[in-house]
Amino acid sequence: AIEILNKAYEKQESFEVIITDMQMPQMDGIALGRKIKSDSRFKDACLIMMTSLGQQGNSEELSKIGFAASLTKPVRPSELFARLRAALSDNTKNQADEKKEGTKLENCVRKAKSRVLLAEDNITNQQVALGMLKKFGLRADAVANGREAVKALEDIPYDLVLMDVQMPEMDGIAATQRIRDTESSVINHDIPIIAMTADAMQGAREKCIQAGMDDYISKPVSPVKLAEALDKWLGKDETEDENNGDSMEKVTSLNEKSDKMVFDKEDLMERLMQDESIAQAVTDAFLTDIDKQITELESSIAAGDIKQSQRVAHSIKGAASNVAGESLRQLAFKIEQACKEGDIDYAANQKDELKSRAEKLKTAIRQSMHSTIC
Numbered sequence: 001a002i003e004i005l006n007k008a009y010e011k012q013e014s015f016e017v018i019i020t021d022m023q024m025p026q027m028d029g030i031a032l033g034r035k036i037k038s039d040s041r042f043k044d045a046c047l048i049m050m051t052s053l054g055q056q057g058n059s060e061e062l063s064k065i066g067f068a069a070s071l072t073k074p075v076r077p078s079e080l081f082a083r084l085r086a087a088l089s090d091n092t093k094n095q096a097d098e099k100k101e102g103t104k105l106e107n108c109v110r111k112a113k114s115r116v117l118l119a120e121d122n123i124t125n126q127q128v129a130l131g132m133l134k135k136f137g138l139r140a141d142a143v144a145n146g147r148e149a150v151k152a153l154e155d156i157p158y159d160l161v162l163m164d165v166q167m168p169e170m171d172g173i174a175a176t177q178r179i180r181d182t183e184s185s186v187i188n189h190d191i192p193i194i195a196m197t198a199d200a201m202q203g204a205r206e207k208c209i210q211a212g213m214d215d216y217i218s219k220p221v222s223p224v225k226l227a228e229a230l231d232k233w234l235g236k237d238e239t240e241d242e243n244n245g246d247s248m249e250k251v252t253s254l255n256e257k258s259d260k261m262v263f264d265k266e267d268l269m270e271r272l273m274q275d276e277s278i279a280q281a282v283t284d285a286f287l288t289d290i291d292k293q294i295t296e297l298e299s300s301i302a303a304g305d306i307k308q309s310q311r312v313a314h315s316i317k318g319a320a321s322n323v324a325g326e327s328l329r330q331l332a333f334k335i336e337q338a339c340k341e342g343d344i345d346y347a348a349n350q351k352d353e354l355k356s357r358a359e360k361l362k363t364a365i366r367q368s369m370h371s372t373i374c
Contacts, residue, residue, distance in 0.1 A: 001020070014045070047068055048071060069151075070148070072144040115157070115160075116141075127322075128220070132272070136227060138230070147170045150175055154184075164196050176211045179212070193215075196219055198314070215229050282322065283369045290319060290361075296312050298351055317332035
């Protein structure tokens with residue numbers, strides 16, 4: 001990267017944006033960022049970091065180095081565009097180029113009547129929610145934590161926020177309080193915020209409302225409940241209602257109990273309104289991510305890190321819910337609750353069973369969805 005930057009500078013073709021991975025051999029993203037910003041020739045370049053889920057760097061450290069934004073892999077086009085636009089808007093010499101190069105994407109974004117920001121750290125959950133929003137005819141961007149949500153709302157005039165409650169770095173409660181703070185730099189302090197949480201305990205809704213959220217829907221998110229919340233806070237679109245009427249009728253039985261404990265494809269397809277492409281993307285994302293989550297849980301249990309174990313179990317529970325893997329979801333929920341109560345021994349005793357259920361779910365998904373993910 002340094003060699004290419006040097007050659008480009010010599011040709012007077014300097015790069016304006018540099019996107020780097022966090023973990024790389026010889027010189028990682030942090031070291032590269034420091035080296036670039038310490039060189040007067042490149043100090044004005046816009047730096048963006050890419051990190052893996054669960055391995056986000058310290059946002060304050062990245063900011064001090066000079067990084068304009070951080071993205072979680074796999075990076076979605078809409079999120080990359082939003083981050084580039086936000087980062088470049090701070091650099092006046094790049095505004096003309098940004099406007100020229102971003103015209104096509106900008107027009108795509110503006111086709112939607114409303115713009116939704118989704119704050120959710122779980123990749124599978126993101127895919128499900130974004131898929132639903134797409135079916136409703138809405139454009140949405142996704143961020144991985146509360147800090148990123150606040151930053152996005154400082155730069156982009158969204159119409160509504162779907163806010164997960166449990167997220168790393170800054171959770172949904174803290175993010176909402178920051179958004180409502182009139183001293184913060186967000187564009188609209190009164191933007192509707194809908195909480196999304198798997199916490200069904202009594203008082204969860206009240207906690208969200210007290211923090212400043214406007215509404216509350218439980219996970220796994222039902223298209224019916226999501227549509228109701230969107231209609232309430234964004235207003236109905238008559239044409240959209242006519243086009244999606246049949247699909248919405250199909251999902252009314254979403255909450256019915258199923259005997260297919262390992263993998264219920266019918267339930268998944270009902271929830272995704274029979275969209276095969278979205279279902280494939282969701283299950284592929286699950287297959288790509290679940291092994292890393294299981295490994296992370298095993299490591300946190302071995303280290304005796306009960307808070308991290310609870311967080312990862314919560315993430316596995318949410319991912320399993322969204323791919324209709326009830327057996328895995330149930331055990332992940334039990335592990336999460338045990339960790340919440342300080343019983344990490346239960347988690348240690350159940351980790352092999354959890355891995356076994358995850359393997360069964362992966363096999364069932366591959367056989368049913370014809371996944372290309374090995």
